[in-house]
Amino acid sequence: MGTHNHTHNFSQQFEFTGKPKTWSLIAIVIGIVAIAYGFLIDTSETHAERTFANLLLMGYYFTCVCAAGTFFLAVQYVAQAGWSASILRIPQAFARVLPIAAVILVLICAAGLFTHHEIEEEGVKVSAPLLYKHWATHGLADPASEHYDEVIAGKASFLNVPFFLSRMVIFLGLYSIFAMLFTRFSYNEDLEGGMNNYQKSFKYACIFLVIFGFTTPIWSFDTVMSLEAHWFSTMFGWYNFAAMWVSGLSAIALTLILLRKAGYFTWTNDSHLHDLGKFMFAFSIFWTYVWFAQFLLIYYANMSEETVYFYERWEPEFKPWFWLNIVINFLSPVLILMSRDNKRKENLMMFVAILLLCGHWLDYYMMIMPGTVSKHRTFGITEIGIAIGFAGTFAFFMLNALSKRPLVPKNHPFLEESLHHHI
Template identity: 40%
Template sequence: MASVKLQFEIPSKLKTWSYSLIGIGLLALILGFVKSGMSKDEHEQAVFIGTIMYNTIFWTLICNACMFFLCVTTLAMGGWQQTFRRVPEAISTMVPIFGSITLVVLLFVVFTGKHEVYHWLDSEAVLKDTILSGKSGFLNVKFFAIWTTLAIGLWSLLGYRMRLLSNEADKEAFDNVSGTKFIFQNTVRASMFLAWFGLTVGSTIPWLWMMSIDPHWYSTMYSWYTFASSFVSGISLMALWVIYLKNKGYLEYTTQEHLHDIGKFMFAFSIFWTYLWFSQYMLIWYANIPEETIYFKTRVQGAFKGIFFFNLIINFLCPLLILMKRAAKRNYTLVTFMAVLIIFGHWIDFYQMVIGSISKNHITLGWLDFGILSFFIGLMILGVSSALASKPLIPKYHPFLKESIIHHT
């Protein structure tokens, strides 16, 4: 392994890009705050806050999805991901950073009583509304704040513990006893993360953070839908970093075989997302119950109709038609293109999920949205590249590394 490049050095051009994008984002944030955040119009204020909300929630969830990928493959005793496991590890280091921003934004919304965003913050409206009163047991400031803090805090802590244990594979070779103990510890820590992930991302957190913007509406599929969207975006982000490192001469043991499997995940979970998209929409449309159809009315018949169905083209038809072939999943250019498209498509999906409920009659997508997006992309590039440079790119003593090197599909 002496000839393998184990240490990533951050190119100056990458730093320049990250700082530039962060600068553009901060400028957009300041201008947006002056124009909309300080506006006397409560609707404009709500749209400004909502724009920050869906961006920070999106990036927190997709970075957290990379740790989910590591934990679920660990629990499955998978070995194929070991040659590039430091990529999802590095991406997951952004969870505490993005999560902290999310926490500050969400706590600001609930503690300042921004009922234009969360209608259930209006105590008078809750008293007069039987549906809101019935949900007040969990749609209240105290529960929201505690559960949000716990969710982000434990994602960060449990993810950190997984990464900390991974460092053991850089120190010295394992014998049978120490190797077995190492794998067992990985399994236990992965199980803990997955249990908490299922209780939060798989159920409660999407309800609290996004579905409660429409407090009269509910869908039992909403959390699954949100998970599918964030997971396929996380896999796509992972693919982009793997390809970038390969193009820079790193990750020599990661081959087209690994890229092919990453492409399979992108393809499969694009189909899974579509299944949930169709199931959620079809069942509500067929039942035609007013309490359920209110969510889709503005998205199918109103201002967001174009964006709602545009999602289906980007997030389903394009992955279906392009990634179906085996050769496409082994083509660096095509996988890069599809990864960018999928991330963009699901970012747009998060936009319509949040802003479509705050600004029901007007499309607000514009310079502020893309400016805030630039900030998060720049911060992600800076943070992930720093994490990649902080330790070897390959866990050279991991017991399953050989299995990954000889991986073939």
């Protein structure tokens, strides 16, 4: 470690006390109040449906950010990257929260599937689940039912409640197992030294990336795309992956900046921020490429079963958000992060990270709301309060996990390279 041992405290641990703990708990309380408001006080006809849609949105977003932290770890191990070694504790904290996020998401999906309410379809009242009504409503796959839907019946072998929940539990369970393995190997590396745990991390990261690459599109097909089960896009999985990855990178960058401002991670420098900024810049462009490719293919094909997806999102209550989505998630990071100097400025990077986190919340909002909430689509206390509640939940569990280990993986083989990182 050379002279750096005399300059920095490598046994430093984050203390999860004071304002961070207080504000995260306040945010959780706000979220609970917003959920109660959505279910008990909101008198609109679709209050429960709208509340469940927001729970799904934030449960999915919460899980995606934690999964992105696990993916970040795997990519660094497989690439044998040196620059990131000194900041790995942050994505490791994300990974340690993934099992909690996964359980919350599964519970939301299960509750939404098994909680029914009456809706009116073509003048007929139907008992439908609060989530996934387009394929989980009773009778849609039954030729003898008056609600029979030939398209849904053709997908029933895949889109049925037991198989749907089983896939979700298996995928999220696998991601969580790998997340725990990566954090355990890193901790053992601190205790034991040597290359054994790093080599294990490399091996399991290779396996994880193969599993993650094949199952992430299916996970997004299930959780989000099946909300509008008549519609299908083969690009949807990669579109969701891009949103997840940019959100995760933004959350890592924001966490690092806030911790640096609080006096932690003093061994990191502007080059670490610069690398995170490059990733955020590059994958915002990739997200836009996939978004536009999906939009363009559907636009020029002009088939009714395809264009209905965007037709719904051009209705008056959604059209401003549709265009704002592109402005926030593409134009803003490109124009702000194009400059090398801007990627090295803490305050500017913090602004872009917050902007992208809000922008991809809007992105998920546009994916989920039109196919879930049938009418009385409004934007207010429920949306804002539940978003704040989940942000507080993430911050609470992530910072608590971060406080359990020293902030430097002292025996990481590339730590010295990271400490001297300069570009």
